[in-house]
Amino acid sequence: MTRSLPAPDLVLGYRRDGRPINPVLGASADDPSNDEAQVTISQKQLNTLLAREKDQGGRAAVRQLVDKLGFSSTTDLTGYLTAQRQAEQQQLSDLERREQDLALREKTAVEREAQALARERAAARRALLSGFGASGQDLEDAATLLGVANDADDIEVNEAAEQLKARRPELFTPHPADAPAPTAPGGSPASVPPYRPIPVERSPGAAGLEMARKRGLLPPA
Template sequence: MTRPLPSPDTVLGYRRDGRPIRPVLGASAEDPSNDEVQVTISQKQLNTLLAREKDQGGRAAVRHLVDKLGFTSTADLTGYLNTQRQAEQQQLSDAERREQELTAREKAAVERETQALARERAAARRALLAGFGASGQDLEDAAALLRVADDADDAEVSEAAEQLKARRPELFIPRSADEVPPPAPGGSPASVPPYRPAPVDRTPGAAGLDMARRRGLLPPV
């Protein structure tokens, strides 16, 4: 049962300065706000309540997302995401490894091609120097002393060879005039035919007849 409000003229009390205190005018006995309890809170408490409500709302949204994706808990969702990240990282690592291997193979192929070109260039320049008269070790020395760029053409190499021959003529002396002919297969000089032993007579008694001739018992044949 709602308690009736006092009359507006009723004096409820007096203030310190002596003025009377009367009921608030305009209130209604049927107003629902008469049964509500008014609570006063500080701004800090209000901020805490708002943050708590926001956090609860965030957790509710996460639970809704987990249920929508078909997981039973956030831990399952986290484990699935971690697995996917590891798989993507592994794929990236494999791709990087393949790219590194491909780069290494391309680098090795370029190095082999460069070395082959260098050998061909060196052989061509040795042939040109040999045409100027260098040979043997002098040819190797002339090739080392040849002053020419790697990308020089035949005319530039020929000009550099002529300049080298003018500076170092001793490298271009024909070796055939100075070298001793190689030894023959038998060990004697090349101008002397190799020693060939006389054939031995293997008939019966031939050895005895030969010994008698050497001793002068029989006339020589």
């Protein structure tokens, strides 16, 4: 059977790198190979074959890696890697928790120190205002109206106290209730009666016996 040669631009298929496969020109028409059936595949089929071969090669590489790492299957390798990730995550969580606890302790210490400093500062300013004459509720009002910054020095606080006294003298004026009560003739406050010694009762003749002892007529008791 005589067959005509295929057209030179006929694409019989594609190589793995995507190059087209063209018929080999110059062959003899009487060559027995001309009677063999020619198979033509589409680009989609070729891509499928290439992908399958690539997948098989990838699985072979994975099996080789699993054997090299000493695991019997990919499932064992996956389980080992999962456990390692969980352990690393747990370690990271523990570290973060310790860092948070440390940060909280440092914050608490700073807050306590600030509160103690604020109490000392308030006590010192109340003592200063008390020295200017403020007392009782007026002292608390004066401390509120002092109006100085927390980091003000002693000179600034003293000047502010003087200005406040000049502006609000009623806060530094002693009230009658705060004045000490006048003393009584006996040295006790006016509200307390003076001390009167309680007379001691003596038996009849006690005065004479005492006089005789003073004169040496009788021995001491």
